Amino acid sequence: MPYADHLRALFPTLELKVADLFALEAHQIAELPSRAPEKELAEVLHSHPDVRTFLLVRYPPIAEHLTRVLAAHPPPEGPDIVMSEQDLLWEIGDLLVYDTAPELLDALPTNDWDFGVVTDLADLDGKTVIDAGAGSGKVAFGAVSRARHVYAVEPVARLRQFMREKAAASGISNLFVLDGTLDAIPLPTDTADVLLTCRAIGWRLEGELVEIERVVRAGGIALHLGLPHPPSRDDPRHRRLTDAGHAVVTYTEGQEQRTSYQKQL
Numbered sequence: 001m002p003y004a005d006h007l008r009a010l011f012p013t014l015e016l017k018v019a020d021l022f023a024l025e026a027h028q029i030a031e032l033p034s035r036a037p038e039k040e041l042a043e044v045l046h047s048h049p050d051v052r053t054f055l056l057v058r059y060p061p062i063a064e065h066l067t068r069v070l071a072a073h074p075p076p077e078g079p080d081i082v083m084s085e086q087d088l089l090w091e092i093g094d095l096l097v098y099d100t101a102p103e104l105l106d107a108l109p110t111n112d113w114d115f116g117v118v119t120d121l122a123d124l125d126g127k128t129v130i131d132a133g134a135g136s137g138k139v140a141f142g143a144v145s146r147a148r149h150v151y152a153v154e155p156v157a158r159l160r161q162f163m164r165e166k167a168a169a170s171g172i173s174n175l176f177v178l179d180g181t182l183d184a185i186p187l188p189t190d191t192a193d194v195l196l197t198c199r200a201i202g203w204r205l206e207g208e209l210v211e212i213e214r215v216v217r218a219g220g221i222a223l224h225l226g227l228p229h230p231p232s233r234d235d236p237r238h239r240r241l242t243d244a245g246h247a248v249v250t251y252t253e254g255q256e257q258r259t260s261y262q263k264q265l
Contacts, residue, residue: 004090007097011104016089016096018044021051023099027155029059031095040088042073047081098135102162106136113253115142118196121249121262122221127193130215132182133200137163137175139225143196144175151187153180183207190217199226201261202237209244216265222246229257 124146131140134152180186246261
């Protein structure tokens with residue numbers, strides 16, 4: 001299934017608009033060369049020059065890519081622009097959900113799983129926990145009832161705001177939401193007893209492995225959840241994690257088998 005169709009099925013009530021592009025953050029705009037279909041992107045930029053200006057101001061390194069796609073694709077004619085707009089928006093729809101509708105992300109069925117799968121694999125009681133790539137906070141909010149402190153590290157501002165609002169509404173005082181990524185965690189060396197990720201490892205794997213070794217104390221555990229089962233032996237992420245000493249553990253998420261990787265530092 002094309003990725004855009006997959007996202008439409010995940011978020012059937014969501015209506016995406018060109019104005020949603022103005023919510024993109026710099027690190028998300030940096031993904032457009034690899035994520036956005038060029039013809040549709042060019043047609044949207046031709047028809048909405050204010051979007052082009054916004055992208056250039058928010059992330060200047062995108063200039064060369066935008067210049068090239070605009071030169072390669074002429075302005076649209078007739079009603080085709082509406083289809084191009086929707087094709088572009090849904091191809092990067094996950095980014096726009098993060099920025100404009102985090103409550104829809106939080107309500108996905110994939111987030112409805114028993115947190116016991118985490119506590120079966122790692123002891124969180126009284127521990128300092130980092131949830132890196134926290135998203136809407138499924139793992140972080142599961143950990144707060146057991147852990148002493150939980151640091152939810154997330155690069156998307158709207159998701160950080162969502163977690164802070166949810167924590168305040170629930171009277172949670174031991175959750176600390178931070179701007180960062182798994183390869184740039186804004187915490188001191190030897191901070192964590194447990195570092196958790198859920199579908200959030202592998203974007204910049206070498207840097208991520210360095211940070212994991214830095215922030216997790218000796219004797220602590222790094223645990224990465226939500227990866228495909230069975231693991232593909234040809235997947236570079238699988239090979240690199242196992243080479244780095246992460247053990248493969250199978251667990252059940254709802255009705256599905258999933259793979260986790262874990263390492264005691």
